[in-house]
Amino acid sequence: MAGESKDCYDKDDMDVDEKDKMPPKSGVMDIDGGHLHGERSDSKLVKNIGKVVRDLRGLGFTSMAEDAYASAIFLLLKAKVHDLAGDDFRTSVLESIKGWIQAVPLQFLHALLSYLGDSFNYDSPSSGLKSPLASRPPSYPGIDAPSEALVRWKLRLEYFAYETLQDLRIAKLFEIIVDYPESTPAIEDLKQCLEYTGQHSKLVESFISALRYRLLTAGASTNDILHQYVSTIKALRTIDTAGVFLEAVGEPIREYLRGRKDTIKCIVTMLTDGTGGNSNGTGNAGDSLLEELNREEENQENSALEDGFNTDDKQAWITAASWEPDPVEADPLKGSRNHRKVDILGMIVGIIGSKDQLVNEYRVMLAEKLLNKSDYDIESEIRTLELLKIHFGESSMQKCEIMLNDLIDSKRTNSNIKATIGQASQTSTVSEDSGISLDILDATIISSNFWPPIQEEALNLPGPVDQLLSDYSRRYTEIRTPRKLLWKKNLGTVKLELQFEDREVQFMVAPVHAAIIMQFQDQTSWTSKKLAAVIGLPVDVVNRKINFWISKGIIAETMDPESDDHMFTLVENTSDVNKNSGDGGSCEELLAGDEEGEGPVASVEDQLRKEMTIYEKFIMGMLTNFGSMALDRIHNTLKMFCVADPTYDKSLQQLQSFLSGLVSEEKLEVRDGMYSLKK
Amino acid sequence: MWLLSGDAVVCLELACEDCISFLWHAVASWTWDAQDETCGICRMAFDGCCPDCKLPGDDCPLIWGSCNHAFHLHCILKWVNSQTSQAHCPMCRREWQFKE
Numbered sequence: 001m002a003g004e005s006k007d008c009y010d011k012d013d014m015d016v017d018e019k020d021k022m023p024p025k026s027g028v029m030d031i032d033g034g035h036l037h038g039e040r041s042d043s044k045l046v047k048n049i050g051k052v053v054r055d056l057r058g059l060g061f062t063s064m065a066e067d068a069y070a071s072a073i074f075l076l077l078k079a080k081v082h083d084l085a086g087d088d089f090r091t092s093v094l095e096s097i098k099g100w101i102q103a104v105p106l107q108f109l110h111a112l113l114s115y116l117g118d119s120f121n122y123d124s125p126s127s128g129l130k131s132p133l134a135s136r137p138p139s140y141p142g143i144d145a146p147s148e149a150l151v152r153w154k155l156r157l158e159y160f161a162y163e164t165l166q167d168l169r170i171a172k173l174f175e176i177i178v179d180y181p182e183s184t185p186a187i188e189d190l191k192q193c194l195e196y197t198g199q200h201s202k203l204v205e206s207f208i209s210a211l212r213y214r215l216l217t218a219g220a221s222t223n224d225i226l227h228q229y230v231s232t233i234k235a236l237r238t239i240d241t242a243g244v245f246l247e248a249v250g251e252p253i254r255e256y257l258r259g260r261k262d263t264i265k266c267i268v269t270m271l272t273d274g275t276g277g278n279s280n281g282t283g284n285a286g287d288s289l290l291e292e293l294n295r296e297e298e299n300q301e302n303s304a305l306e307d308g309f310n311t312d313d314k315q316a317w318i319t320a321a322s323w324e325p326d327p328v329e330a331d332p333l334k335g336s337r338n339h340r341k342v343d344i345l346g347m348i349v350g351i352i353g354s355k356d357q358l359v360n361e362y363r364v365m366l367a368e369k370l371l372n373k374s375d376y377d378i379e380s381e382i383r384t385l386e387l388l389k390i391h392f393g394e395s396s397m398q399k400c401e402i403m404l405n406d407l408i409d410s411k412r413t414n415s416n417i418k419a420t421i422g423q424a425s426q427t428s429t430v431s432e433d434s435g436i437s438l439d440i441l442d443a444t445i446i447s448s449n450f451w452p453p454i455q456e457e458a459l460n461l462p463g464p465v466d467q468l469l470s471d472y473s474r475r476y477t478e479i480r481t482p483r484k485l486l487w488k489k490n491l492g493t494v495k496l497e498l499q500f501e502d503r504e505v506q507f508m509v510a511p512v513h514a515a516i517i518m519q520f521q522d523q524t525s526w527t528s529k530k531l532a533a534v535i536g537l538p539v540d541v542v543n544r545k546i547n548f549w550i551s552k553g554i555i556a557e558t559m560d561p562e563s564d565d566h567m568f569t570l571v572e573n574t575s576d577v578n579k580n581s582g583d584g585g586s587c588e589e590l591l592a593g594d595e596e597g598e599g600p601v602a603s604v605e606d607q608l609r610k611e612m613t614i615y616e617k618f619i620m621g622m623l624t625n626f627g628s629m630a631l632d633r634i635h636n637t638l639k640m641f642c643v644a645d646p647t648y649d650k651s652l653q654q655l656q657s658f659l660s661g662l663v664s665e666e667k668l669e670v671r672d673g674m675y676s677l678k679k
Numbered sequence: 680m681w682l683l684s685g686d687a688v689v690c691l692e693l694a695c696e697d698c699i700s701f702l703w704h705a706v707a708s709w710t711w712d713a714q715d716e717t718c719g720i721c722r723m724a725f726d727g728c729c730p731d732c733k734l735p736g737d738d739c740p741l742i743w744g745s746c747n748h749a750f751h752l753h754c755i756l757k758w759v760n761s762q763t764s765q766a767h768c769p770m771c772r773r774e775w776q777f778k779e
């Protein structure tokens with residue numbers, strides 16, 4: 001199809017003789033166009049139609065006659081546009097359509113008009129109405145000087161074609177954006193159409209309703225919505241360089257995302273994590289969005305040397321925007337606040353409200369990541385931090401920088417401490433009691449004031465490990481006096497190798513899991529009470545944590561009839577139990593802690609939740625009295641009444657994320673932006 | 680297979696049948712070994728840094744006076760330099776001397 005229409009266009013510049021020899025092509029062209037190209041029937045048809053038209057004119061039906069052939073031509077053109085455009089978004093069709101208009105209907109009209117004797121010379125074809133299609137001087141193959149009527153026809157036909165194609169593409173804009181960037185040609189076509197028709201509001205309305213219907217539904221994952229949002233920005237900014245309509249189109253998505261609990265987390269992951277789960281194909285695999293934006297910016301800087309920004313383009317857009325009779329949603333003032341270009345990152349941050357929240361979330365995620373490292377490799381984190389600094393400013397990222405510095409410092413300190421082992425120090429090097437060398441202990445040493453709050457659990461580590469820790473501390477103080485270490489015993493990672501009679505299994509676990517399993521070396525059976533006492537944790541916590549080992553087939557659980565307590569026993573031999581999951585020799589890596597879905601670092605949400613719970617009663621009371629309230633009304637009421645103990649100082653976004661927490665706990669419900677008590 | 684650096688794998692019990700070996704990566708926070716938590720001059724946490732510094736720890740160390748009061752080094756230096764005559768400890772008013 002595309003190739004064929006291309007032919008049509010390519011032949012545009014040929015003279016008529018050659019063109020006339022072209023065989024009829026598509027079905028549509030066969031019916032009408034074919035006749036035009038046949039050498040004899042061509043003029044015969046024109047003559048016949050011409051006669052009819054002249055007769056009708058003679059009878060006083062001038063406009064009726066013109067309506068008749070006009071509507072036939074428009075119908076034909078519409079079918080042709082649909083035919084050429086189809087659902088293929090990966091090739092541009094505008095040129096083919098223009099070529100076809102030249103080759104078929106204009107040829108016919110030229111013949112008809114000259115038969116009717118309507119044509120007279122048109123002196124300056126470039127003056128007056130100028131179609132933006134005609135970037136080159138209008139050429140009418142085989143027509144030396146087009147008549148004014150013919151020029152008008154050309155404009156009419158082209159406008160109609162542009163509008164038809166534009167409507168087609170707007171109706172499929174959602175799919176086109178899903179297909180972005182492969183669908184760039186369709187976007188380019190749409191851009192040209194809109195520049196000609198000025199019907200941008202159509203796009204805004206239609207696309208927003210498509211978004212509501214297809215994307216902003218409970219079934220869509222937050223990640224998918226975010227990726228579609230980014231694709232939308234990327235795709236539409238080619239059409240809308242000033243970001244005027246993007247502002248309007250993006251608002252429903254942002255509004256919707258603000259109601260989702262995991263939005264900030266997903267945004268941070270999308271921005272900073274190249275390996276992140278989404279394979280939606282934005283950018284290269286393994287490339288974070290931040291990395292992609294950065295590269296784009298560098299490219300733009302390079303090309304900016306040639307020509308900064310096409311201000312004409314922007315002006316044209318703002319003018320086009322102000323044409324709109326219904327600028328409620330697409331308020332040009334709102335969008336044109338001096339951006340030189342559409343700022344993707346800004347539009348993403350705009351979902352959350354402030355960059356501080358985003359930075360806080362990143363800090364929590366970074367802390368989690370760093371504390372779960374079993375080595376000191378932070379290359380990718382350093383890179384990400386550099387990018388974040390570029391976009392959010394160095395001072396915003398200060399704490400994160402210190403966290404990374406801690407890792408670098410820890411690595412150096414760790415090897416310095418190991419180096420003291422060889423040297424004769426005042427105390428003996430290897431702790432004699434256990435006979436274990438410090439080689440099997442590494443440590444991450446943090447500047448806790450700069451890290452997010454970390455949950456500490458008093459945990460009794462196995463004696464030999466405790467011995468190692470105090471040995472390490474002592475050496476630390478020796479080289480870094482007057483500084484000392486405070487162990488966070490529940491944090492860190494342990495690589496374990498368990499050797500049994502018949503198998504050998506490896507694990508990567510949290511200290512608590514290691515502490516539990518190591519108790520089974522001396523004593524292969526424990527009641528949960530006794531085990532809890534030895535580990536130093538509540539019984540229910542131990543019962544929960546030991547599930548990890550039960551699920552691995554390392555520990556078996558029974559009920560002890562005497563004490564009516566859970567009884568845990570080491571599975572010495574796999575043949576003792578029906579084969580469980582732990583295959584001998586395989587290397588299982590699992591960062592325990594993940595299985596419970598919560599790490600030791602208090603999430604931003606938890607922190608906020610803690611601070612907000614005092615207002616919960618107040619909010620519930622408010623909603624009991626008022627029935628339902630919009631977000632900003634709740635916000636303003638809190639501001640008005642909670643002036644002391646403690647003063648309500650949360651942002652609208654923070655309130656919203658707290659409320660969506662209450663919604664997911666089914667305490668509240670939200671409908672059309674109104675919150676009310678869940679019945 | 681398992682990456683244990685050779686001799687780093689140690690058995691907890693000699694000649695045990697069921698045996699566990701491990702590599703432990705622990706987490707600690709560092710702290711200045713001082714009686715107080717905050718600097719009496721700038722009121723900032725010792726484990727943080729003074730208002731003029733960005734990095735805690737070695738970049739913004741503590742210093743003790745002979746009276747055993749500790750301050751951020753940068754804070755007490757500023758204090759000492761601002762005094763026209765002999766400086767006194769901002770906490771106990773004793774004559775300020777750096778602890779040897």
Ligand SMILES: [Zn+2]
Binds near residue numbers: 719721728750
């Ligand atoms: Zn100070």
Ligand SMILES: [Zn+2]
Binds near residue numbers: 728730731740
């Ligand atoms: Zn300082």
Ligand SMILES: [Zn+2]
Binds near residue numbers: 748769
């Ligand atoms: Zn003093």
